[in-house]
Amino acid sequence: MISTFAYELSYWQQTVLRVVGGLVAVLLPAGSFVYLYLFKMMSFMQSRLGPMEAGPYGSLQLLAEVGKFAQKEDLIPERADRMVFKLAPYVVLVSTFLMVIVLPAGPDMLMSNFDVGIYLALAVSSISVIGILMAGWSSANKYSLLGSLRATGQLIAYELPLVLAVVGVVIQAETLNLQGIVFAQAEGDIFGWGGIGNPFIFTQFIGFALFMVAIQAELTQPPFDMPVAESELVTGYLTEYSGMRFLMFFIGEFATAGVFSAMAAVLFLGGWYVPGIDPNSDWFNLLGPAVLFGKMMLVSFFIFWFRISYPRLREDQLQRLAWKVLIPIALVNIVATAVLKVVF
Amino acid sequence: MAMPGMIKGLGVTMKTMVRTITQGADTVQYPNVKEEPTPRARGVIALHEENCTSCMLCARECPDWCIYIEGHKYLAPPRREGGKPRQKNALDRFDIDYSLCMYCGICVEVCPFEALFWTPEYEYSEPKIADLLHDKAKLGQWMETVPDFEDYEAGSEAKKLTVPK
Amino acid sequence: MDPTQSQQLAYIAGQAADARVNVELETDEGMVLNLGPQHPATHGTLRIVAKLDGELVIKAEPIMGYMHRGYEKLTEVRTYPQVTALINRIDWLGNFANEVPFILAAERLMDVEAPPRAQHIRTILFELSRISNIALFLGDMAVQLGAVTPVFLAFRDREHVLNQIEAVTGGRFHPNFDRIGGIKDDLPAGWIEETHAVMVKMRKFCDEIEDLVLGNEIFQARTRGIGVIPADVGLEYGLSGANIRASGVDWDLRRDNPVGLAWDKVDWKVWTHPDGDSFARYWVRLQETREATKIVDQLLDTMPAGPIMAKVPRIIKVPAGEAYIATENPLGEMGYYLVSQGELTPFRVKIRSASFSNMSIAPWVLQGTYVPDVVTILASLYFILGDIDR
Numbered sequence: 012m013i014s015t016f017a018y019e020l021s022y023w024q025q026t027v028l029r030v031v032g033g034l035v036a037v038l039l040p041a042g043s044f045v046y047l048y049l050f051k052m053m054s055f056m057q058s059r060l061g062p063m064e065a066g067p068y069g070s071l072q073l074l075a076e077v078g079k080f081a082q083k084e085d086l087i088p089e090r091a092d093r094m095v096f097k098l099a100p101y102v103v104l105v106s107t108f109l110m111v112i113v114l115p116a117g118p119d120m121l122m123s124n125f126d127v128g129i130y131l132a133l134a135v136s137s138i139s140v141i142g143i144l145m146a147g148w149s150s151a152n153k154y155s156l157l158g159s160l161r162a163t164g165q166l167i168a169y170e171l172p173l174v175l176a177v178v179g180v181v182i183q184a185e186t187l188n189l190q191g192i193v194f195a196q197a198e199g200d201i202f203g204w205g206g207i208g209n210p211f212i213f214t215q216f217i218g219f220a221l222f223m224v225a226i227q228a229e230l231t232q233p234p235f236d237m238p239v240a241e242s243e244l245v246t247g248y249l250t251e252y253s254g255m256r257f258l259m260f261f262i263g264e265f266a267t268a269g270v271f272s273a274m275a276a277v278l279f280l281g282g283w284y285v286p287g288i289d290p291n292s293d294w295f296n297l298l299g300p301a302v303l304f305g306k307m308m309l310v311s312f313f314i315f316w317f318r319i320s321y322p323r324l325r326e327d328q329l330q331r332l333a334w335k336v337l338i339p340i341a342l343v344n345i346v347a348t349a350v351l352k353v354v355f
Numbered sequence: 356m357a358m359p360g361m362i363k364g365l366g367v368t369m370k371t372m373v374r375t376i377t378q379g380a381d382t383v384q385y386p387n388v389k390e391e392p393t394p395r396a397r398g399v400i401a402l403h404e405e406n407c408t409s410c411m412l413c414a415r416e417c418p419d420w421c422i423y424i425e426g427h428k429y430l431a432p433p434r435r436e437g438g439k440p441r442q443k444n445a446l447d448r449f450d451i452d453y454s455l456c457m458y459c460g461i462c463v464e465v466c467p468f469e470a471l472f473w474t475p476e477y478e479y480s481e482p483k484i485a486d487l488l489h490d491k492a493k494l495g496q497w498m499e500t501v502p503d504f505e506d507y508e509a510g511s512e513a514k515k516l517t518v519p520k
Numbered sequence: 521m522d523p524t525q526s527q528q529l530a531y532i533a534g535q536a537a538d539a540r541v542n543v544e545l546e547t548d549e550g551m552v553l554n555l556g557p558q559h560p561a562t563h564g565t566l567r568i569v570a571k572l573d574g575e576l577v578i579k580a581e582p583i584m585g586y587m588h589r590g591y592e593k594l595t596e597v598r599t600y601p602q603v604t605a606l607i608n609r610i611d612w613l614g615n616f617a618n619e620v621p622f623i624l625a626a627e628r629l630m631d632v633e634a635p636p637r638a639q640h641i642r643t644i645l646f647e648l649s650r651i652s653n654i655a656l657f658l659g660d661m662a663v664q665l666g667a668v669t670p671v672f673l674a675f676r677d678r679e680h681v682l683n684q685i686e687a688v689t690g691g692r693f694h695p696n697f698d699r700i701g702g703i704k705d706d707l708p709a710g711w712i713e714e715t716h717a718v719m720v721k722m723r724k725f726c727d728e729i730e731d732l733v734l735g736n737e738i739f740q741a742r743t744r745g746i747g748v749i750p751a752d753v754g755l756e757y758g759l760s761g762a763n764i765r766a767s768g769v770d771w772d773l774r775r776d777n778p779v780g781l782a783w784d785k786v787d788w789k790v791w792t793h794p795d796g797d798s799f800a801r802y803w804v805r806l807q808e809t810r811e812a813t814k815i816v817d818q819l820l821d822t823m824p825a826g827p828i829m830a831k832v833p834r835i836i837k838v839p840a841g842e843a844y845i846a847t848e849n850p851l852g853e854m855g856y857y858l859v860s861q862g863e864l865t866p867f868r869v870k871i872r873s874a875s876f877s878n879m880s881i882a883p884w885v886l887q888g889t890y891v892p893d894v895v896t897i898l899a900s901l902y903f904i905l906g907d908i909d910r
Contacts, residue, residue, distance in 0.1 A: 052372065053668075055371070056371050056372040056375075057371070058375055058382075059380050059381065059672065060384070154553075157553075157575070157891065316365065316369070319668060320669060320732070321364065321666070321736065321738055322662060322665035322733075324738055324742070326890070327890070360731075360736050360737050360740075361736055361737055363731040368669055368732070392686065393683065393690075395687060395689070395690040397690040416602070418605055459605035459696050460605075461601050461605060505708040506709040507706045507707065507709060508823075509709075510826070511707065512826060512828075
């Protein structure tokens with residue numbers, strides 16, 4: 012973008028642009044998910060209308076909620092470990108922001124063209140486990156402790172299907188670079204027909220299914236929300252958090268949902284590419300973010316649909332599902348992909 | 356790996372969502388839209404003062420003792436010339452405290468002179484609890500909102516009463 | 521003793537009772553977790569003190585009484601119409617069903633029988649209360665398990681039933697409609713037609729719940745084999761209602777203990793399930809709701825004409841005597857033991873509430889389960905705090 016529009020931006024200007032871009036990339040999905048899916052779609056599925064008062068059709072409800080949270084008292088339990096308690100939300104947010112670095116939104120719209128992009132993204136996403144453990148343990152509350160211990164077990168268990176599902180894509184794209192994966196889908200063909208490129212969802216449908224299940228578990232959404240089991244543990248590891256700190260966890264959860272959905276769109280649905288336009292053209296620098304946003308909304312529609320419809324699995328059933336069902340399927344998928352890659 | 360049960364569950368939520376978007380929700384946006392309760396709904400009690408003789412039955416039977424009645428006797432002129440003056444009750448004070456009332460309806464039921472009636476009005480909340488004590492004048496105003504008694508179903512032998520206007 | 525001294529002693533006694541529970545549990549191995557009086561999982565202020573080993577429950581003890589309102593003492597100083605108005609609030613979701621056993625006990629002592637139309641309407645309202653109560657259970661157990669949607673569907677469809685109850689009695693939750701000798705008022709015109717339509721909606725709701733919750737594999741994984749109560753253990757602990765029918769015992773007071781209401785005039789079936797687990801309890805209640813809609817439909821079609829009130833004196837004074845009447849309430853078996861000495865007020869009313877006996881099995885069934893299963897089992901036993909504590 013910088014060289015295209017014949018603009019020479021200095022380093023600090025680029026940095027500002029990157030920071031703003033990162034914030035937008037994190038907060039915009041969070042806000043739109045919260046409004047569109049949590050407030051509205053959930054309400055429609057429950058035969059009611061959701062918030063309608065704040066702004067037209069309740070669109071400013073999230074701002075009202077932010078205002079409400081901002082003016083709340085900052086409570087820290089007496090026996091809580093103060094520094095760890097305060098640090099925990101930031102640790103969870105850091106992992107989300109770091110994942111955005113490697114997410115491509117256009118041929119040149121990315122913060123860093125990392126050659127091991129997907130590896131970095133997956134590695135960084137597991138930092139949130141530490142944040143959740145810190146939150147639960149430092150709260151001096153038995154419910155929070157139970158919640159965070161469950162979360163640790165669950166998140167670590169579901170890291171493996173997440174990573175293994177992606178290995179199939181990497182084999183097919185022959186690169187770990189996320190931009191390279193998008194180009195591989197854009198310039199590939201299905202049995203010789205290059206009309207819509209080669210979105211990996213057609214060949215990697217098992218990987219896609221595994222990835223979706225693993226995202227649902229990584230985000231601790233129902234049916235995998237044992238850590239935040241509202242009817243047992245009040246709010247699990249978040250019980251003692253109120254006001255702005257809770258808002259940070261809340262926004263972090265939805266921002267992570269956005270980033271993971273965008274990752275799924277990049278890996279399986281073709282990222283910022285739409286068929287018909289040359290992938291190297293500059294139009295994609297303007298069109299790409301919008302396309303990626305649209306695909307992200309599509310993927311997260313399914314995440315929230317499952318969240319609204321299903322009860323939750325018990326902890327040992329979760330673990331059994333991950334270790335005994337999902338990982339063997341993922342391994343079989345890798346072997347099949349490797350064999351078929353060599354054959355075709 | 357077919358999971359038909361889970362897919363059917365997704366179908367139910369999707370169907371509900373489509374129905375809410377196309378046909379509207381099952382909730383109404385109060386206070387822009389107000390639903391009408393049924394005519395027999397127990398909203399608030401109205402007093403028809405002409406019928407009341409201060410017999411105190413309602414105040415005695417109320418489980419919460421939320422009705423306060425004060426009356427005095429006075430001598431009314433005789434009906435005919437040269438007759439005895441008649442002793443009658445006059446109602447000084449008839450208050451119902453709605454902060455205590457549990458809307459059981461015993462007072463309306465035991466009144467032998469049909470002076471108390473139910474109305475489905477429910478929007479009378481006040482910022483101060485003391486304002487929930489409705490005095491004689493306010494209870495008389497509620498009489499305007501009393502609906503007529505409904506007809507009964509076929510096969511009923513109950514007689515329909517009329518509301519005095 | 522002056523009041524302050526007796527108050528002090530009562531306070532110390534309460535602390536000592538609390539301490540017994542705490543000390544007893546703290547001295548053994550394991551972590552004590554209070555699924556305390558304020559908790560989203562318990563239907564009200566119930567406290568379960570559980571001793572955990574990780575997530576396994578070693579011992580669990582329910583502590584009831586946080587919502588005790590002194591009903592049995594209250595009835596000693598209230599006249600019969602006032603008692604009828606009060607006892608609506610014991611099981612606040614099964615609205616009309618609370619009044620019926622008490623009124624029937626008083627009628628038995630007075631040797632009065634309500635006319636057939638009154639019995640018919642009583643049965644219809646009883647079954648409507650059952651439908652509204654169990655519909656809430658169907659949504660509520662799903663929400664305890666994590667599915668947030670069914671409870672909204674349950675509330676949405678329950679509104680229709682409550683509107684019908686309101687159209688007859690004037691009150692959605694506390695009808696106060698039963699009187700000694702009959703019922704208070706007759707049905708308004710058009711009610712039978714509307715109630716038929718509402719029953720169609722409730723059957724559709726049952727089908728939706730079956731698709732959304734019962735058929736869901738996750739729900740089945742969470743409830744099958746959880747909290748198995750064998751039939752003999754259940755009978756020993758005094759379980760009643762759908763809980764015992766889900767363990768295979770074919771016992772329904774509507775059929776086995778006729779008290780004069782109109783159940784023997786319609787064709788209906790008692791549902792049982794051979795497993796005794798939480799899934800069976802949910803399943804039995806779902807079928808019972810469907811059966812109740814069919815009962816109401818048949819009753820509406822065969823409504824006899826006639827008066828709704830027998831000849832009773834204006835001021836009710838029940839003759840001296842004792843009577844116990846129990847009926848199949850939505851929660852289980854509810855009975856009133858009425859002792860009268862010929863006064864305006866009862867002398868003593870003992871309320872046998874279903875949930876109190878259902879909760880007594882909690883220590884036995886919660887042992888050796890996981891914390892999530894505790895919630896599942898308590899939700900499937902379905903108690904209402906007002907019914908436990910009175």
